[in-house]
Amino acid sequence: SQQGEEDPQALSIQEGENATMNCSYKTSINNLQWYRQNSGRGLVHLILIRSNEREKHSGRLRVTLDTSKKSSSLLITASRAADTASYFCATASYSGNTPLVFGKGTRLSVIA
Amino acid sequence: SQTIHQWPATLVQPVGSPLSLECTVEGTSNPNLYWYRQAAGRGLQLLFYSVGIGQISSEVPQNLSASRPQDRQFILSSKKLLLSDSGFYLCAWIRQAGNTEAFFGQGTRLTVV
Numbered sequence: 317s318q319q320g321e322e323d324p325q326a327l328s329i330q331e332g333e334n335a336t337m338n339c340s341y342k343t344s345i346n347n348l349q350w351y352r353q354n355s356g357r358g359l360v361h362l363i364l365i366r367s368n369e370r371e372k373h374s375g376r377l378r379v380t381l382d383t384s385k386k387s388s389s390l391l392i393t394a395s396r397a398a399d400t401a402s403y404f405c406a407t408a409s410y411s412g413n414t415p416l417v418f419g420k421g422t423r424l425s426v427i428a
Numbered sequence: 429s430q431t432i433h434q435w436p437a438t439l440v441q442p443v444g445s446p447l448s449l450e451c452t453v454e455g456t457s458n459p460n461l462y463w464y465r466q467a468a469g470r471g472l473q474l475l476f477y478s479v480g481i482g483q484i485s486s487e488v489p490q491n492l493s494a495s496r497p498q499d500r501q502f503i504l505s506s507k508k509l510l511l512s513d514s515g516f517y518l519c520a521w522i523r524q525a526g527n528t529e530a531f532f533g534q535g536t537r538l539t540v541v
Contacts, residue, residue: 349444356534358434358518359472404471408527415487416522416530420471424521 321419322405328425335392337407337422340385346410348381348388353402353421362390362403397428430455434519434533441540447506448490449536451519454500459521461502462530463494465515478502479524514540 323338339348347366350391365372365381365388372379380393392399402423406416434451441447453459460479464472472486476494484494491510495503502519519533 349529351530356516356535356537358534359520359530360532361529364529406530415460416473416475417474418464418472423469 322403322422324370324422325420326423326425328427329395329424331395331397331428333395335395335399335424335426337390337403337424339390339419340389341388341405341407342386343407345383345407349405349406349416350377350379350388350390351404351418353404356397356403359404389411392424395424396428397426398421399426400424401425430521430531432519432521432531432533434536436536437534438537439539441509441538443511444508445539446505446539447509447513447518449504449538451502451504451533452500453521455503456500456521456523458499458524460524462520462522463498463502463504463536464518464520465519466535472480476504509540511540514538526532 317374321340327335329335345367348363349364352362353359363374363377363379365379367383376393381388382422402421404418406418408416431454462477463475464473465475477485478496481496481499492506517536520530522530
């Protein structure tokens, strides 16, 4: 079953603009992760934020986590055409062996 | 460094034929292993996961099965493929009980005709 739900399903922006994607989930988590998938390829891990963290940065990526609202956002600043991909959030429970549960993803198109 | 190999990259199989997709991991031991399926333009559906040799957990009833004959080998199989088995299959591993990131293979595009 899917826990994370990304919003919007698709997003189209101009190069240089910021892109914001949101993720909502249902149950308590240990951490939340964001992944990127280029068309027809495997997923690549971008960033992990733990349940006791509120914000995390990595390069042009900024992730926030609000456990009271069970939501997270991924911000990509100064987007580039190469950022065009699908982005997925995934949640991990407190049990270390429980699988990551992925959302349906947001398809981002950055137009040059 | 750790790597994950998944093959083949693409596969076209007739309805009713058997299936065997293989995934191997290098550079780590005792990983948690996962098979996901992704329908076109959709999210990832967890099919199977394994926390050790011979230990398989199935998430959804289906026409597929999985096996883990060795620590770093995970195989997805079917005795008779259905049209609905078409999709993009992804293998992934996570450091056991680490609550860390998952590493994905490049995927297999399966088309059942």
